[in-house]
Amino acid sequence: MLNRRNFLKTSVAALPIGGALDVLHPDVGLAAASVTDASLGDKTLKLAPLPPRLAPIDPATMPWQQKVRRVGQSNMTEHDPAVMNVQEWADFWHSAKADIVFVSVTGILAFYPSRVKFHRHGKFLNGRDFLGECVAAAKKRGMRVVARMSPDLNWGDALDAHPEWAMRNADGSPQLSGEEPRLFRTCMFSSYMDDYVSAIMREVSSLYDVDCFYTNGWPPIGSLPDCHCAICSKLPPANTPAYWRIFNDRVVELWHKYDAIAKEKKPGSFYFANLGGNVRCGPNLDRLGKIAAWFQADNQGRTYDNPAVWGCSLQGRVCSAVMDGKFAANVTAAYSTGIVRWRNASKNPAEAKMWLNQTLASGMALYYHFIGSECGLGEDRRWQKVGADYFQWAAKHDSHLTPRRSIANLGVIMGQNTQLFYQGPAAAHSRDHMRETIHGIYETLLSGRFAFDFVHEDRLEPERLSKYRALLLPNVAMLSDRQCQQIRDYVHSGGSIMASFETSLYDEDLKPRVDPGLADLFGISKAGDVIGTNGNAYYGRIERDHPILAGFANTNWLPGTQNRVPLKPIQNPVLTVVPGFVQYPPELAYPPIAHTDEPAVVLHEIGSSRIAYFPGDIERTIWLTGHGDLARLLHNTIRWIMQDESTVHVEGDGLLEMFAWETMPGYAIHMINYTNPNAHHGWMNSVYPLGRQAVSMKLPVGVKVRSVELLRAESNVPFRVDGDVLRFTIPQVDDYEVAAISTSRG
Numbered sequence: 070m071l072n073r074r075n076f077l078k079t080s081v082a083a084l085p086i087g088g089a090l091d092v093l094h095p096d097v098g099l100a101a102a103s104v105t106d107a108s109l110g111d112k113t114l115k116l117a118p119l120p121p122r123l124a125p126i127d128p129a130t131m132p133w134q135q136k137v138r139r140v141g142q143s144n145m146t147e148h149d150p151a152v153m154n155v156q157e158w159a160d161f162w163h164s165a166k167a168d169i170v171f172v173s174v175t176g177i178l179a180f181y182p183s184r185v186k187f188h189r190h191g192k193f194l195n196g197r198d199f200l201g202e203c204v205a206a207a208k209k210r211g212m213r214v215v216a217r218m219s220p221d222l223n224w225g226d227a228l229d230a231h232p233e234w235a236m237r238n239a240d241g242s243p244q245l246s247g248e249e250p251r252l253f254r255t256c257m258f259s260s261y262m263d264d265y266v267s268a269i270m271r272e273v274s275s276l277y278d279v280d281c282f283y284t285n286g287w288p289p290i291g292s293l294p295d296c297h298c299a300i301c302s303k304l305p306p307a308n309t310p311a312y313w314r315i316f317n318d319r320v321v322e323l324w325h326k327y328d329a330i331a332k333e334k335k336p337g338s339f340y341f342a343n344l345g346g347n348v349r350c351g352p353n354l355d356r357l358g359k360i361a362a363w364f365q366a367d368n369q370g371r372t373y374d375n376p377a378v379w380g381c382s383l384q385g386r387v388c389s390a391v392m393d394g395k396f397a398a399n400v401t402a403a404y405s406t407g408i409v410r411w412r413n414a415s416k417n418p419a420e421a422k423m424w425l426n427q428t429l430a431s432g433m434a435l436y437y438h439f440i441g442s443e444c445g446l447g448e449d450r451r452w453q454k455v456g457a458d459y460f461q462w463a464a465k466h467d468s469h470l471t472p473r474r475s476i477a478n479l480g481v482i483m484g485q486n487t488q489l490f491y492q493g494p495a496a497a498h499s500r501d502h503m504r505e506t507i508h509g510i511y512e513t514l515l516s517g518r519f520a521f522d523f524v525h526e527d528r529l530e531p532e533r534l535s536k537y538r539a540l541l542l543p544n545v546a547m548l549s550d551r552q553c554q555q556i557r558d559y560v561h562s563g564g565s566i567m568a569s570f571e572t573s574l575y576d577e578d579l580k581p582r583v584d585p586g587l588a589d590l591f592g593i594s595k596a597g598d599v600i601g602t603n604g605n606a607y608y609g610r611i612e613r614d615h616p617i618l619a620g621f622a623n624t625n626w627l628p629g630t631q632n633r634v635p636l637k638p639i640q641n642p643v644l645t646v647v648p649g650f651v652q653y654p655p656e657l658a659y660p661p662i663a664h665t666d667e668p669a670v671v672l673h674e675i676g677s678s679r680i681a682y683f684p685g686d687i688e689r690t691i692w693l694t695g696h697g698d699l700a701r702l703l704h705n706t707i708r709w710i711m712q713d714e715s716t717v718h719v720e721g722d723g724l725l726e727m728f729a730w731e732t733m734p735g736y737a738i739h740m741i742n743y744t745n746p747n748a749h750h751g752w753m754n755s756v757y758p759l760g761r762q763a764v765s766m767k768l769p770v771g772v773k774v775r776s777v778e779l780l781r782a783e784s785n786v787p788f789r790v791d792g793d794v795l796r797f798t799i800p801q802v803d804d805y806e807v808a809a810i811s812t813s814r815g
């Protein structure tokens with residue numbers, strides 16, 4: 070039977086492009102000539118032309134790790150030397166087309182006959198060189214090897230001999246592993262990291278042909294150490310910006326030290342460490358991005374605390390912001406992650422695949438991970454086919470799936486400092502404040518179909534910002550004077566911004582300013598401390614017509630936000646604050662003050678720049694409520710500051726995440742379908758396909774399109790070029806689709 074998919078597969082490549090096609094196959098009719106957005110009525114979006122294509126590069130000149138696309142890891146347990154079939158293990162990863170595998174050295178338990186003192190041999194090792202056998206088996210099959218170490222824990226005999234190695238509690242007692250109290254936690258400022266870890270690296274280098282070194286469990290992700298040992302008690306208090314700077318200095322010092330050891334035997338080798346935690350990573354990502362050859366993003370799956378489906382894509386955007394195209398991989402746990410864990414049982418295949426989809430779409434290399442390799446590779450073997458099938462599919466399309474640069478012209482300043490240290494205003498003090506803020510802006514950008522990049526706040530140089538038509542500052546509360554000046558310079562050179570709430574109200578040390586550092590740019594003056602909500606939140610009264618209010622009718626006001634910075638009056642406001650009031654009892658649920666001159670948004674233009682400032686925590690309120698008015702208000706405002714200019718437009722139904730990359734063969738437009746009851750709860754269990762998605766983008770001068778291929782459907786689709794504008798339609802998106810555009814110069 071000729072269904073839609075095999076019709077496309079068999080017929081479309083031979084079809085002429087143009088009007089005749091619509092008659093032959095109306096299902097894939099091309100988009101209307103003008104790109105419209107339902108929420109904007111008839112308003113036409115302008116497509117900004119893409120920049121000239123990058124010059125080709127010779128793969129032979131690239132460092133070897135840049136060519137790694139698939140990483141395999143059977144995380145070895147102490148028991149594996151007794152039960153693992155080394156050849157079977159190597160055959161599995163080789164058949165899955167892994168380019169590189171992790172092999173355990175460790176530091177907690179040696180997987181080889183180590184002579185380093187306190188490097189305890191696993192109890193099933195019995196003198197066997199298990200590490201050496203694994204390295205040889207991988208190499209025999211052409212796979213590279215990462216030597217995996219764990220410097221975070223050690224045993225009581227080491228503690229007795231070296232009490233200075235331990236992290237200490239405030240009462241002086243050693244900090245112990247939460248699950249295995251025979252293990253103590255090692256302090257990163259102690260000689261354990263300098264001497265013990267270095268000794269293991271040198272021993273491994275002298276014995277084995279490994280390609281690089283990796284430490285698991287250090288540096289910490291998402292929260293900073295709180296240690297009271299003799300060294301750390303002399304440092305500034307934990308969880309302060311002052312401590313963070315010293316912490317970062319130590320991370321960088323050890324990174325350089327281990328990297329130099331890795332290179333002693335092989336110049337092409339390097340050291341890398343456990344990272345992740347996306348915008349709330351422990352180490353400063355600007356500094357790490359400059360020295361890391363491999364970004365190991367250890368976000369293995371969704372958690373109960375952080376259940377948004379896009380956790381892996383969010384990490385990919387962070388990696389793009391700081392790695393400048395260097396190698397990044399995100400770990401997908403094939404086992405069951407979450408608040409209740411089964412590290413030796415497979416997770417839902419749809420969820421594992423969704424994490425792999427996000428890895429690829431956001432520009433990282435695939436990495437698949439399971440715990441233990443009992444004979445037959447474990448009691449539960451279902452994970453193997455899921456990962457191997459995915460790897461084998463991806464291997465057919467490496468050139469299209471390897472990004473060179475993002476073509477987005479919208480940047481979001483991620484504010485790592487704010488994410489780590491700012492905990493919201495006194496009115497709503499919460500460590501989750503910024504987590505909710507980032508998810509709020511993320512969801513808003515996805516529902517508005519914006520292509521966007523993250524921008525690190527320590528990377529605001531003009532040459533990095535010039536590609537962006539606009540920058541968003543979602544409550545980037547902490548900004549230094551220098552960073553404020555860089556943003557000011559960006560605006561004065563023609564860029565636009567949208568900011569919210571306490572953006573720039575604090576300096577880099579969390580010291581409050583009287584007025585926000587960017588108050589001059591926002592055109593505001595603070596009238597008091599943050600006002601929270603008790604009962605009804607405030608409203609924004611519509612004072613006059615403006616493009617940011619497109620689509621609102623039959624209402625005099627819009628919902629405000631949970632918290633706001635009160636502002637002094639401005640000229641000619643668009644929205645004014647109707648202060649919050651009682652919501653219960655309903656007898657009193659009406660505004661005693663129905664009209665004020667306090668602005669609820671401040672908009673103005675400087676030359677070709679447009680500036681929008683919301684005094685409320687609008688992104689976070691969107692995440693907490695899902696209120697469509699607030700999302701629409703932000704969509705309209707982002708389009709207004711960008712003067713409706715986007716580089717790629719995708720029109721269709723559904724919640725999807727979109728990435729647009731320049732690639733070696735041309736361009737790749739990735740779409741991940743999140744339209745699913747499990748988008749923000751539990752795991753994906755099935756796929757709910759989306760219908761047609763119409764894509765348009767404006768090609769650089771002289772670039773011709775040869776083909777548009779859907780990599781998941783494995784079919785070509787017809788396309789049309791009107792002037793410089795490329796248009797095509799993707800008939801269906803299951804969980805993921807990649808439109809791979811091959812180009813040539815005309």
Ligand SMILES: [Zn+2]
Nearest residue numbers: 256296298301
């Ligand atoms: Zn310490």
